[in-house]
Amino acid sequence: MEGAIVLYPCPGSGHLVSMVELGKLILSNHSSFSISVIIPTAPFEAAATHDYIAAVSAAIPSITFYHLPPVSLPQNAYYTAKEFPAVLYQLCQLNNPNLHETLLAISSRSKIKAFVIDLFCNESLQVSSNLNIPTYYYFTSGANCLSYIIYFPKIHRGLTKNLKDLEDMKINVPGSPSVRAKDMPEPLLDRAKYVYQCFVDSALDMTKSSGIIVNSFELLEERACRALANGECAPGDSMPPVYFIGPVVSEKEKDSEQIHECLSWLDSQPSQSLLFLCFGSLGVFYTEQLKEIAIGLERSGVRFLWVVRTPPPNDETVRKLAETDPSIESFLPEGFSERTKDRGYLVKSWAPQKAILSHDSMGGFVTHCGWNSILEAVCAGVPMLAWPLYAEQKMNKTFLVEEMKIALPVDASDEGLVSAIELEKRVSELMGSDKGKAVRERVKAMKEGAAAAAREGGSSRVALAKLAESFGGVPT
Structure with a gap:
């Protein structure tokens, strides 16, 4: 019987793609394993991941995909980023019977060497433990963020108030810069919420697992990697081996006519002259914010490529237009496209x-500070403006600016609005000041470090070999 590694991602695009890319990485270096990916059916639109899965299935027959049947969740046609964590935890919990059947089916054909789960699939630990399958966690964000998650039960025990009520109070974790209480991820702000306890339980369970795999590399997050490896972030709790095997980034992107137009336009632009604005798969703005961005870009005078999404359904302009597919110009200042x-x-x-x-x-690159986007920018050597929106992104902004020094901050008002004046100032700073130059040089060094980590003998390649050995593979 060949050894199977079973991966269990949550269905969100950034998590699923990263987990499958981990599977591809394991296979490309340790071909004695087979990879099975079990995917819960998402209660939200997942067209982008369907295309991606189809492409991987066609290209790599030794990766097998299993789709779990749909389960009944509260129906919501438009999930916001805030609601995602709770929905994903519930989805996993409800899928345990389906997961149990699927793992039994896989184990009848192959010896399951390891079960690798996403943080949001924590409830599945009950199933794998009952079946005596070694369980690992794949953490799709960085080492600094993981330090905070692992340390969180200690923070929880030491406080009686909600983090949301502590505002600017600094939270301190070994090996990482301090973060303001209000900048912690949304699910950790209110102790009374279901999702809060899910995170506390996940953190405790991670420390008891067979290992934690992290999509980062040692040079990028030296202090946090060291603190995690030494067990400093899990005071009083055991800490399993931690494997820093990144950067894991997706290789292939979907093809369309629009892509060719946009890339051929880039070919006509001067070297290192362009600012790219893109805010992830859940990053949507109201019309008021889109107009501020447009005014800031116009005043800055820089060249730009901007990915603009239609505002959410409850946006006033969207309601007034009452169109199914309005043009993006409808949400921007009049004449902006023509003038720029x-x-x-x-x-x-x-x-x-x-x-x-x-x-x-x-x-x-103006980024929402999603970890996959950060790694793609690092691998390309592009400096960033950090504009976080949801999840752990406000923490990531702190890590990027203060610890890694590969980004400059974009600051929002208390209501969350980034003004045209602020954006113009930060764009000019990144593209034309000594501060921007220092960040650019630092990120170029990290680009070289990322490539070195992934090469033969590099820190990430060595960590991957140790991981495969712990799975019961042949050391290489």
Whole structure:
């Protein structure tokens, strides 16, 4: 019987793609394993991941996908980023009977060497423990963020108030910069919420697992990697081996006519002259914010490529237009596209981010601080403006600016609005000041460090070999 590694991602695009890319990485270096991926059916639109899974299935027959049947969740046609964590935890919990059947089916054909789960699939630990399958966690964000998650039960025990009520109080964790209480991820802010306890339980369970795999590399987050490896973040709790095997980034992006137009336009732009603005798969703004961005870009005078999404359904302009597919110009200042057409390019909804960041014309990236986007920018050597929106992104902003020093901050008002004046100032700083130059040089060094980590003998390649050995593979 061959050894099977079973991966169990949550269905969110950033988590699922990263987990499957981990499977591809394991296979490319340790072909004695087979990879099975069990995917819960998402209660939200997941067209982008369908295309991706189909492409991987066709290209790599030794990765097998199992789709769990749908389960009944509270129906919501439009899930916001805030609601996602609770929905994902519930989805996993309800899928345990389906998961149990699927693991039994896989184990009848192969010896399951390891079960690798997402943080949001924590409830599945009950199933794998009952079946005596060694369980590992794949953490799709960085080492600094993991330090905070692992340390969180200690923070929880030491406080009686909600983090949301502590505002600017600093939270301190070994090996990481301090973070304001209000900048912690939304699910950790209110002790009374279901999702809060899910995170506390996940953190405790992670420390008892067979290992934690992290999508980062040692040079990028030296202090946090060291603190995690030494067990400093789990005071009083055991800490399993931690494997820093990153950067794991997706290789292929979908193909469309729009992509070719956008990339051929980039070919006509001067080297390192362009600012790219893109805010992830859940990053949507109201019309008021889109107009501020447009005014800031116009005043800055920089060249730009901006991915613009239609505002959420409850946006006033969206309601007034009452169209199913309004043009993006409807949400921008009148005449903006015409006035900036010689130096700006607008893309609706989606763009091939990795290909764009790797293009020679790229000079800066305004990012929502999602971890996959950060790693893609690091691998391309593109400096960032950190504009966080949800999840752990406000923490990531602190880590990028203060610890890694590969980004400059974008600051929002208390209501969450980034003004045109703020954006213009930060864009000018990144693209044309000594501060921007220092960040650019630092991120280029990290680009070289990422490549070195992934090469033979590099820290991430060595960690991957140790991981495969712990799975029961042949050391290489």
